[in-house]
Amino acid sequence: MFSTLAPILLQATGETLYMVAAALALGTSMGLPLGVLLATSGRGELFEALWFQRIFGPIVNATRSVPFIILAVAIIPFTRFVVGTSIGTSAAIVPLTVAAIPFIARIIEGAIREVDSGLIEAAQAMGARPVQVVTKVLLPEALPGIIHGLTLTAVTLIGYSAMVGAVGAGGLGDLGIRYGYQRFRPDVMAAVVITLIVVVQAVQSSGDWMARKADKRNI
Amino acid sequence: MIRLSNVQKTYPARRGSDEHTALRGIDLDIAAGEIVGVIGRSGAGKSTLIRCINLLETPTSGSVIVDGTDVTKLSNRDLPLFRRQLGMVFQHFNLLSSRTVYDNIALPLELAGASKAEIAAAVDPLLPLVGLEEKRDRYPAELSGGQKQRVGIARALSSSPKVLLCDEVTSALDPETTRQILNLLKDINKRLGLTMVVITHEMAVVKALCDRVAVMDGGVIVEEGLVDGIFANPVHDTTKSLLADEFVEFRAGQDSAQSRDQSSGQEG
Numbered sequence: 001m002f003s004t005l006a007p008i009l010l011q012a013t014g015e016t017l018y019m020v021a022a023a024l025a026l027g028t029s030m031g032l033p034l035g036v037l038l039a040t041s042g043r044g045e046l047f048e049a050l051w052f053q054r055i056f057g058p059i060v061n062a063t064r065s066v067p068f069i070i071l072a073v074a075i076i077p078f079t080r081f082v083v084g085t086s087i088g089t090s091a092a093i094v095p096l097t098v099a100a101i102p103f104i105a106r107i108i109e110g111a112i113r114e115v116d117s118g119l120i121e122a123a124q125a126m127g128a129r130p131v132q133v134v135t136k137v138l139l140p141e142a143l144p145g146i147i148h149g150l151t152l153t154a155v156t157l158i159g160y161s162a163m164v165g166a167v168g169a170g171g172l173g174d175l176g177i178r179y180g181y182q183r184f185r186p187d188v189m190a191a192v193v194i195t196l197i198v199v200v201q202a203v204q205s206s207g208d209w210m211a212r213k214a215d216k217r218n219i
Numbered sequence: 220m221i222r223l224s225n226v227q228k229t230y231p232a233r234r235g236s237d238e239h240t241a242l243r244g245i246d247l248d249i250a251a252g253e254i255v256g257v258i259g260r261s262g263a264g265k266s267t268l269i270r271c272i273n274l275l276e277t278p279t280s281g282s283v284i285v286d287g288t289d290v291t292k293l294s295n296r297d298l299p300l301f302r303r304q305l306g307m308v309f310q311h312f313n314l315l316s317s318r319t320v321y322d323n324i325a326l327p328l329e330l331a332g333a334s335k336a337e338i339a340a341a342v343d344p345l346l347p348l349v350g351l352e353e354k355r356d357r358y359p360a361e362l363s364g365g366q367k368q369r370v371g372i373a374r375a376l377s378s379s380p381k382v383l384l385c386d387e388v389t390s391a392l393d394p395e396t397t398r399q400i401l402n403l404l405k406d407i408n409k410r411l412g413l414t415m416v417v418i419t420h421e422m423a424v425v426k427a428l429c430d431r432v433a434v435m436d437g438g439v440i441v442e443e444g445l446v447d448g449i450f451a452n453p454v455h456d457t458t459k460s461l462l463a464d465e466f467v468e469f470r471a472g473q474d475s476a477q478s479r480d481q482s483s484g485q486e487g
Contacts, residue, residue, distance in 0.1 A: 116313070118309060118311055118313040119313050119315060121275060121309075121313065122307070122309060122313035123326075123330075124275060124299075124302070125273055125275060125302060125305070125307040125384075126302065126303070126307075126326060126327040126330055126374075126378070127299040127300065127301075127302040127303035127327065127330055127331065127378075128299065128330045129299050129330075132330050136326065136329065136330065137315060140315065140317040140318070141315060141316060141317050143317065214317070216316050216317050216318075216358040216359075216360060217316045217360050218360060219358055219360045219361050
């Protein structure tokens, strides 16, 4: 039995990791600048732009208030436009990324706002330009918080990736639903659940380890 | 070196707070190589005053001339270049927790685009100057308050500034460490001929460090002169009460010095 289960379990795990890694990378590439700007565009801040807050604050909140399964279905036309199809592992990356961007943006914003404003003042007194304040001070000082936040995002995305299984995306969630639930195979269900637990543990532990390495505040 | 003429600073009214005037026409001349103290109680406007010199605060009106340039007229592009000529040291050190001692001191040079070799040439001699050779690769979390402030001072000096702005630099330190930091600043002033502006609420700091002092109250300078003269013959009530505080602190300092002797002196 194990010999027949192992290959499909392995393949499903690979699909899940692929979807999550791609969505995390794409989500960070867009969520990071968005989060930095949300944290620095307030009144009297580095890149004061109140219009930016007024436009993107509500958009971020709106995206975050839609349950993921609804979001995944609602943006199917957009997914089809981007990938050419709405079915399959690559197509699932689109809704996962769309959900990850505002999540990551808020996490980055929060981590940056935690940085002592005295450091911004000190950097400006040294002659730092606004972009340098971000790259040389805010991001390095916020790094432990950002790593914690991205770990949280990865774990959340693993959960979401099980849901996109419902719209034909493959991965561990899909395997659990189709084999474990619809074909009454409790052994498959158990294997899927255990694999998910192991993957989440591994992600969380390595995230914690990296955050600890980056944190020089308590040595 | 620095000339403030009729500098005013008014913070506009915001939700929850009325319009607030921090500076009401400040005139102050600071000669090159001089150490000038600005003393006053909390809310007197001294922190705003020092921030008007490097434009961390923009004066509402008046002019700030540094080394012949009216810096209030500088564009946003030129402002960082001007600020690199001034070093600033802070009450709460404001060191980057993610950088080692060396990298903290190197930061102003990094921001100015200096090469690794230029940075090493500037930072290496600063470490012995502030007595931190052995802490070179440590992080701020591993240092005592006095050591952190030494890093702060070295960082302010690394871009070879003409002026050092000191904002309550000893207020977070114990009396013994305060004495060491003041000696260090005095030594730096002598060796490098740096102009210094020192903000404080303690007369003891003025006495130990400054050539001249300006006493602030309610956003104006109420009394100004050579330190010896002000101490010998204070005129304004604020000056008198600040001097009276120092007498109390002096006695408290003696008491704690005695108790420290008894408990076989711990390093701060």
